[in-house]
Amino acid sequence: MSTVTTADHHDEHHDHKPTGIKRWLFTTNHKDIGSMYLIFALVMFFIGGAMAMVIRLELFQPGLQFVDPQFFNQMTTVHGLIMVFGAVMPAFTGLANWMIPMMIGAPDMALPRMNNWSFWILPFAFLILLMTLFMPGGGPDFGWTFYAPLSTTYSNDTTALFVFSVHIMGISSIMGAINVIVTIVNMRAPGMTWMKMPLFVWTWLITAFLLIMVMPVLAGVVTMVLTDKYFATSFFDAAGGGDPVLFQHIFWFFGHPEVYIMILPAFGIISAIVPTFARKKLFGYASMVYATASIAILSFLVWAHHMFTTGMPVFALLFFMYTTMLIAVPTGVKVFNWVATMWRGAMTFEVPMMFALAFIVLFTIGGLSGVMLAITPADFQYHDTYFVVAHFHYVLVSGAVFSIVAAVYYWLPKWTGHMYDERLGQMHFWCSLISVNLLFFPMHFVGLAGMPRRIPDYALQFADFNAIISVGGFLFGLSQLIFVWVLIKCARGGEKAEARAWEGAEGLEWEVPSPAPYHTFDTPPEVK
Amino acid sequence: MNNESYQKYYVPDQSPWPIVGAVALFFIALGAGLFVMDMDKGESGWGGYILLLGIAILFFMLYGWFKNVIDESMTGLYSAQMDRSFKQGMSWFIVSEIMFFAALFGALFYARMIAIPWLGGASNNEMTGAILWPDFSAVWPLLTTPGGTETQAMGWGLPAINTTILVISSITLHFAHTGLEQNKRKQLTTMLLITLILGLIFLGLQGYEYVHAYRDLGLRLDSGIYGNTFFILTGFHGIHVALGAIILFFVFLRVLKGHFTPEKHFAFQAGAWYWHFVDVVWLLVFFVVYVL
Numbered sequence: 008m009s010t011v012t013t014a015d016h017h018d019e020h021h022d023h024k025p026t027g028i029k030r031w032l033f034t035t036n037h038k039d040i041g042s043m044y045l046i047f048a049l050v051m052f053f054i055g056g057a058m059a060m061v062i063r064l065e066l067f068q069p070g071l072q073f074v075d076p077q078f079f080n081q082m083t084t085v086h087g088l089i090m091v092f093g094a095v096m097p098a099f100t101g102l103a104n105w106m107i108p109m110m111i112g113a114p115d116m117a118l119p120r121m122n123n124w125s126f127w128i129l130p131f132a133f134l135i136l137l138m139t140l141f142m143p144g145g146g147p148d149f150g151w152t153f154y155a156p157l158s159t160t161y162s163n164d165t166t167a168l169f170v171f172s173v174h175i176m177g178i179s180s181i182m183g184a185i186n187v188i189v190t191i192v193n194m195r196a197p198g199m200t201w202m203k204m205p206l207f208v209w210t211w212l213i214t215a216f217l218l219i220m221v222m223p224v225l226a227g228v229v230t231m232v233l234t235d236k237y238f239a240t241s242f243f244d245a246a247g248g249g250d251p252v253l254f255q256h257i258f259w260f261f262g263h264p265e266v267y268i269m270i271l272p273a274f275g276i277i278s279a280i281v282p283t284f285a286r287k288k289l290f291g292y293a294s295m296v297y298a299t300a301s302i303a304i305l306s307f308l309v310w311a312h313h314m315f316t317t318g319m320p321v322f323a324l325l326f327f328m329y330t331t332m333l334i335a336v337p338t339g340v341k342v343f344n345w346v347a348t349m350w351r352g353a354m355t356f357e358v359p360m361m362f363a364l365a366f367i368v369l370f371t372i373g374g375l376s377g378v379m380l381a382i383t384p385a386d387f388q389y390h391d392t393y394f395v396v397a398h399f400h401y402v403l404v405s406g407a408v409f410s411i412v413a414a415v416y417y418w419l420p421k422w423t424g425h426m427y428d429e430r431l432g433q434m435h436f437w438c439s440l441i442s443v444n445l446l447f448f449p450m451h452f453v454g455l456a457g458m459p460r461r462i463p464d465y466a467l468q469f470a471d472f473n474a475i476i477s478v479g480g481f482l483f484g485l486s487q488l489i490f491v492w493v494l495i496k497c498a499r500g501g502e503k504a505e506a507r508a509w510e511g512a513e514g515l516e517w518e519v520p521s522p523a524p525y526h527t528f529d530t531p532p533e534v535k
Numbered sequence: 536m537n538n539e540s541y542q543k544y545y546v547p548d549q550s551p552w553p554i555v556g557a558v559a560l561f562f563i564a565l566g567a568g569l570f571v572m573d574m575d576k577g578e579s580g581w582g583g584y585i586l587l588l589g590i591a592i593l594f595f596m597l598y599g600w601f602k603n604v605i606d607e608s609m610t611g612l613y614s615a616q617m618d619r620s621f622k623q624g625m626s627w628f629i630v631s632e633i634m635f636f637a638a639l640f641g642a643l644f645y646a647r648m649i650a651i652p653w654l655g656g657a658s659n660n661e662m663t664g665a666i667l668w669p670d671f672s673a674v675w676p677l678l679t680t681p682g683g684t685e686t687q688a689m690g691w692g693l694p695a696i697n698t699t700i701l702v703i704s705s706i707t708l709h710f711a712h713t714g715l716e717q718n719k720r721k722q723l724t725t726m727l728l729i730t731l732i733l734g735l736i737f738l739g740l741q742g743y744e745y746v747h748a749y750r751d752l753g754l755r756l757d758s759g760i761y762g763n764t765f766f767i768l769t770g771f772h773g774i775h776v777a778l779g780a781i782i783l784f785f786v787f788l789r790v791l792k793g794h795f796t797p798e799k800h801f802a803f804q805a806g807a808w809y810w811h812f813v814d815v816v817w818l819l820v821f822f823v824v825y826v827l
């Protein structure tokens with residue numbers, strides 16, 4: 008899409024980096040900060056994953072085996088919070104930090120110090136959240152959606168800490184998003200016009216906009232939870248003139264755009280990887296941009312599809328059903344474009360491409376179950392069952408997480424200067440692919456048959472499927488250890504990567520050497 | 536984009552302030568959480584102290600960070616492009632603030648237009664009214680909650696005065712800005728000072744109104760949804776006025792030191808934007824919370 012005419016990289020000469028722990032604590036470098044985000048996300052992925060293992064262990068058999076129900080609820084809640092706010096979102100922010108300045112030819116992020124502040128808030132926020140698990144009464148146990156009155160009247164003492172940790176996570180996200188937008192708007196190299204920007208940059212621009220629009224709403228709703236619980240307000244209490252359903256409206260006004268925050272950057276990644284390994288230009292670039300923008304706009308108009316069973320008036324049910332289904336249209340445009348890009352391409356199947364292909368298929372399955380859920384009368388049955396759990400894990404695990412893994416394999420040569428071990432990577436891919444389906448596909452069946460979510464026990468007829476699901480879960484967890492092995496191996500050495508690590512790769516990031524010098528584009532390149 | 540905008544973009548070297556800021560937020564969040572929990576249990580614990588420590592570290596960080604930025608700016612390290620980054624950053628921050636207030640206004644709107652009528656039996660909720668709260672009358676302001684808490688409504692005389700004060704302060708701030716742009720330093724300082732004083736008067740009157748609400752009207756944070764929305768909207772607005780005043784105060788100190796030029800005065804502009812934003816929010820608060 009874009010080529011550099013003056014490749015002036017005298018960077019190597021003054022590529023001195025600070026050393027020691029101070030380098031990481033005081034850094035203003037987008038690459039360092041990107042790495043920290045990514046490593047943090049990986050650690051959180053394993054902590055949240057360990058909680059998932061506890062959940063699947065308990066659900067391996069009917070009856071109560073290992074943990075008591077209250078602890079089970081804490082596990083589901085903190086698992087969800089960690090995966091959303093601690094793993095997926097920081098991983099995307101890490102990728103944004105690493106790649107966006109290089110993709111648009113900028114010397115760094117626009118506000119480098121604030122960038123470091125955004126990052127360092129996160130470990131502290133999650134420290135507070137995890138600490139609550141060890142305090143009297145335990146951690147949050149009301150689900151990651153913290154519906155009132157579960158989070159107000161019926162929640163335990165430590166809810167205040169949950170509220171404030173969410174507050175500072177939000178501050179971190181908002182600052183991160185501001186940085187991304189300003190970088191993209193203000194720091195593009197001359198000639199990098201809007202419609203030349205790589206789609207990863209476009210999708211992140213729109214994601215950052217969504218973040219700025221909805222994270223404050225999350226802050227508002229946790230604040231009301233705080234005052235309802237501790238200061239005797241009644242926003243979510245009918246006795247005082249409020250309404251618990253109000254909570255759901257505000258939460259999902261944040262929550263639905265939030266799920267797009269976790270998938271739009273994934274669309275950008277897939278749109279980078281598929282053309283590279285199909286050795287063809289992306290099909291329908293402009294339509295991808297418009298589709299992303301329309302998804303973002305629509306995502307503000309669909310929130311109540313999470314609330315079909317709350318007794319809303321019929322006209323509201325209809326409105327939210329139709330708008331939700333409308334979202335499937337731009338999403339379909341994207342899937343179509345990826346497939347069309349591959350059509351008659353000269354394809355090869357390295358690990359990033361394998362994960363991207365799996366993404367396209369499995370994300371589409373998740374999108375289709377989403378359309379089923381959007382059908383109001385059908386949702387009356389599916390709501391709060393394992394079918395919903397299947398839906399969002401297809402879009403989030405085999406969607407968002409797979410895209411992140413694909414991105415890591417894809418850009419790892421650029422980051423470390425080494426090629427990863429292809430054989431191990433393929434092993435990681437196939438183990439993940441098989442186990443993820445073993446894990447999540449049967450959830451559709453038990454869900455349709457009526458198994459409720461967030462309950463530590465279940466009726467006997469669900470036993471077989473649940474055993475399969477748990478086995479799939481353990482295998483998926485184990486498979487990710489291969490990933491860590493690949494990462495460590497690649498960081499320590501391996502075949503030397505060229506500047507353009509992949510034959511068909513295009514974009515400014517492939518014009519600089521691998522590993523990318525500590526400072527890239529001190530003087531902006533000229534983009535033709 | 537033209538090439539002239541690419542004088543080298545200043546990427547600061549390592550800086551300790553971000554991590555200090557993160558530690559500050561850690562203590563603030565932890566301290567605030569523990570403080571609220573202690574208060575709830577009626578115990579006294581460490582929470583309050585941790586919170587204060589966090590706030591102290593935050594101020595220390597802000598001081599050090601801004602000092603660095605001001606020094607860099609005064610030594611001319613910042614290009615026009617850098618200035619644009621700051622301005623855009625500030626604008627998006629204000630957008631996020633708008634959305635925070637939107638959530639609070641949304642709650643008020645929902646309570647008033649949907650929740651209360653439904654509690655009174657509107658739409659398809661006839662049985663809710665008949666069975667749960669047969670004596671409930673759905674009116675706004677909600678002076679008697681379904682649960683039976685009673686209060687009185689706040690009048691809008693004093694807030695009307697406050698509105699005038701804030702609007703005037705926005706105008707004086709505007710004149711301070713034109714003074715800066717035309718290099719009339721005297722106009723700048725006096726107008727800025729008047730703005731600050733008006734802001735403080737506003738806060739004083741607001742405090743007086745709260746005392747009046749609690750003492751004379753029995754209107755409290757916990758008097759049902761009317762009191763809830765009243766205090767959360769006016770309260771958060773008041774906090775923002777205070778913050779805006781603090782920003783303007785430091786801008787004022789810098790003006791006295793002779794900082795800012797007619798061309799470059801980002802900090803002034805940011806403070807002014809923030810003040811105007813707070814002003815606009817107040818107009819909404821005034822109409823939605825008091826008048827309507």
Ligand code: HEM
Pocket residue numbers: 152266267269270312313331332334335338373374375376377378380381382386389390391395398399402403406407
């Ligand atoms: C075609 C696109 C999509 C449609 C039509 C759709 C529709 C829905 C509906 C109707 C629900 C509510 C089900 C219920 O609770 O009864 C739901 C839940 C959910 N969706 Fe989607 N969805 C779509 C895409 C996505 C994407 C892309 C993501 C995230 C990457 C996502 C994440 C979620 C999550 C996390 C939940 C469950 C939230 C919870 O209750 O904890 N969805 N979806």
Ligand SMILES: [Cu+2]
Pocket residue numbers: 262263266309310312313
């Ligand atoms: Cu949704």
